[in-house]
Amino acid sequence: MLSDARALEGLSPYLVATPALQARLTERPLGLAVPRGHCFDPTRRASAPFLSRLEQLDQVVSGPLAMAMPRWAFYDCAELPGLVCGFASSAGSVPERLREVWPLEARNGPVPLSMCMAVPMLQRDRWLAYVLCDLHEALPGATPPPLRIPSLALACDLTGARRMQGVTQWSSSKLAALASFAPLSLRAAWVPAHSVPATCVVEFDAGAAAIADALAAPQRELAARPRWLDVGDPSALEMLQRELEAGAEPSILGAPRRRGGSRVVPLSPEAWEPA
Amino acid sequence: MSIAPSNPLLLRQLQPFVVGTADNVGCFDMQPFGLRVEDTHVFDPLRLASAPFLDRLCALDAAAFGPEGMPMPRWIFLDGGELTGGVVGFGLAADALPAPWREALCVPDDHVGLVPVSMYIAIPTAESGAWVGHNLSSLAARVRDPALRGLGSLTKAVALRLLRTRTQIGAAQWDSPALRVHARLGALEVISAWTPAHGKPWTVTYRARIDEPALLHLARDPRGAVDFPAPSLWLASDDHAAMGMLQDRIEAGERFRFAGRPEPLEGGGQRIPLAEG
Numbered sequence: 158m159l160s161d162a163r164a165l166e167g168l169s170p171y172l173v174a175t176p177a178l179q180a181r182l183t184e185r186p187l188g189l190a191v192p193r194g195h196c197f198d199p200t201r202r203a204s205a206p207f208l209s210r211l212e213q214l215d216q217v218v219s220g221p222l223a224m225a226m227p228r229w230a231f232y233d234c235a236e237l238p239g240l241v242c243g244f245a246s247s248a249g250s251v252p253e254r255l256r257e258v259w260p261l262e263a264r265n266g267p268v269p270l271s272m273c274m275a276v277p278m279l280q281r282d283r284w285l286a287y288v289l290c291d292l293h294e295a296l297p298g299a300t301p302p303p304l305r306i307p308s309l310a311l312a313c314d315l316t317g318a319r320r321m322q323g324v325t326q327w328s329s330s331k332l333a334a335l336a337s338f339a340p341l342s343l344r345a346a347w348v349p350a351h352s353v354p355a356t357c358v359v360e361f362d363a364g365a366a367a368i369a370d371a372l373a374a375p376q377r378e379l380a381a382r383p384r385w386l387d388v389g390d391p392s393a394l395e396m397l398q399r400e401l402e403a404g405a406e407p408s409i410l411g412a413p414r415r416r417g418g419s420r421v422v423p424l425s426p427e428a429w430e431p432a
Numbered sequence: 433m434s435i436a437p438s439n440p441l442l443l444r445q446l447q448p449f450v451v452g453t454a455d456n457v458g459c460f461d462m463q464p465f466g467l468r469v470e471d472t473h474v475f476d477p478l479r480l481a482s483a484p485f486l487d488r489l490c491a492l493d494a495a496a497f498g499p500e501g502m503p504m505p506r507w508i509f510l511d512g513g514e515l516t517g518g519v520v521g522f523g524l525a526a527d528a529l530p531a532p533w534r535e536a537l538c539v540p541d542d543h544v545g546l547v548p549v550s551m552y553i554a555i556p557t558a559e560s561g562a563w564v565g566h567n568l569s570s571l572a573a574r575v576r577d578p579a580l581r582g583l584g585s586l587t588k589a590v591a592l593r594l595l596r597t598r599t600q601i602g603a604a605q606w607d608s609p610a611l612r613v614h615a616r617l618g619a620l621e622v623i624s625a626w627t628p629a630h631g632k633p634w635t636v637t638y639r640a641r642i643d644e645p646a647l648l649h650l651a652r653d654p655r656g657a658v659d660f661p662a663p664s665l666w667l668a669s670d671d672h673a674a675m676g677m678l679q680d681r682i683e684a685g686e687r688f689r690f691a692g693r694p695e696p697l698e699g700g701g702q703r704i705p706l707a708e709g
Contacts, residue, residue: 226505239555276555279456288511324510399480
């Protein structure tokens with residue numbers, strides 16, 4: 158299913174989930190075997206070193222944004238109810254620069270280079286992906302190619318979700334990874350409940366065809382002439398939120414891009430008329 | 433069946449609330465034990481109008497756990513509970529709050545509407561009816577007021593009913609007084625006794641089977657009842673070595689259950705009765 162297997166050369170998927178959940182998941186996500194040594198039960202002691210590496214990965218990527226997760230939240234909010242998955246390298250083949258920035262406590266075992274957290278939602282076959290990161294984001298050039306899209310695809314396929322929700326900041330590069338699954342139905346555009354109100358909540362088709370499309374052509378041409386949303390403009394985001402609450406059903410059609418000095422996102426044209 | 437906690441002031445004075453998306457709220461039992469959740473006390477985290485109330489939930493979390501506790505970053509409230517599952521609790525109108533409660537919760541003078549004084553946050557799992565409970569907060573932990581006695585227990589019981597829970601999974605520190613609340617559900621199965629995946633490895637992960645007598649017992653309703661096996665060992669809440677040995681035995685295939693509620697020890701800490709099998 159992966160179109161560019163070279164991107165993942167030397168990497169293997171990993172999975173953190175309770176045995177009860179592991180038994181429900183797809184056995185060969187994206188057609189890849191998850192090596193036995195890359196499956197971790199968070200309630201077992203032997204998993205601790207790998208879980209520490211996940212925490213380190215989160216610190217490297219999210220720490221500078223003041224959004225690193227406390228270790229207890231990894232456990233309570235992801236590992237117990239849902240899963241953490243991504244791609245890992247063997248400790249021996251981690252690039253040297255990465256070792257300098259991210260000292261490893263051990264010299265063996267898998268080292269996670271990307272991470273996606275997914276938690277089941279109340280509606281059957283719907284999951285929430287709420288942490289999606291890779292080391293390429295924090296250390297461009299020092300690591301393998303970007304792994305967020307394959308990691309999100311891995312989560313979609315593992316869970317068998319038909320619909321996946323995602324949460325991200327409008328300014329985050331994570332939005333481009335989510336947009337590989339476009340169109341994204343917008344559920345919220347301005348979220349005061351979040352530490353960063355300029356956050357969006359989206360939902361998308363996570364079935365096999367959507368996964369294949371996302372992996373094959375993450376940056377698709379826009380089929381329709383979009384309306385462009387300036388995501389650096391809080392008043393525009395809040396206005397869009399009010400439209401949503403009034404019943405509008407806009408979609409994000411593709412990845413963010415630069416226009417002039419602004420970062421803009423293409424929305425479905427019928428979605429939004431500025432006042 | 434209705435519910436009658438041993439402290440009648442709780443239901444006389446406080447009103448239930450729910451935080452959840454419209455999709456999720458549609459799946460809940462919005463009249464748990466016959467208690468009606470007013471429409472104005474249902475808060476959608478994806479709506480602008482919910483923001484002032486959600487601010488107050490963060491304040492409750494901070495007040496309940498205190499500076500030494502594990503306050504939850506605001507975004508984890510959203511991603512880790514409000515979107516996937518729900519938050520259920522009790523509150524009181526701002527203009528009816530006793531002064532010590534208002535002070536403990538740092539309620540601004542201009543706040544109007546409901547102020548939460550307790551909450552239970554739960555996340556669904558892939559197993560239908562099975563939830564992970566990840567936060568139980570009560571103002572009773574901060575303010576010594578007889579009117580609040582039993583609030584945490586009642587909140588958890590009502591929340592589990594509202595969420596239509598059949599199995600509850602949770603994690604708590606062995607030395608946490610909250611474990612006495614959780615153990616009111618009966619013979620909790622110990623999934624892990626020493627949990628390095630948690631920031632505090634002296635954490636027990638447990639699973640509880642939920643039925644009506646257990647919920648009533650949790651809520652301190654005299655009609656509630658649970659069964660415990662006879663204890664075969666006692667675990668002191670500061671004995672990390674014993675927790676590690678217990679974990680080794682669990683990982684080797686042995687099973688343990690709570691054989692009663694933790695007993696406070698003179699000088700601090702508690703001891704927990706356990707049974708094999």
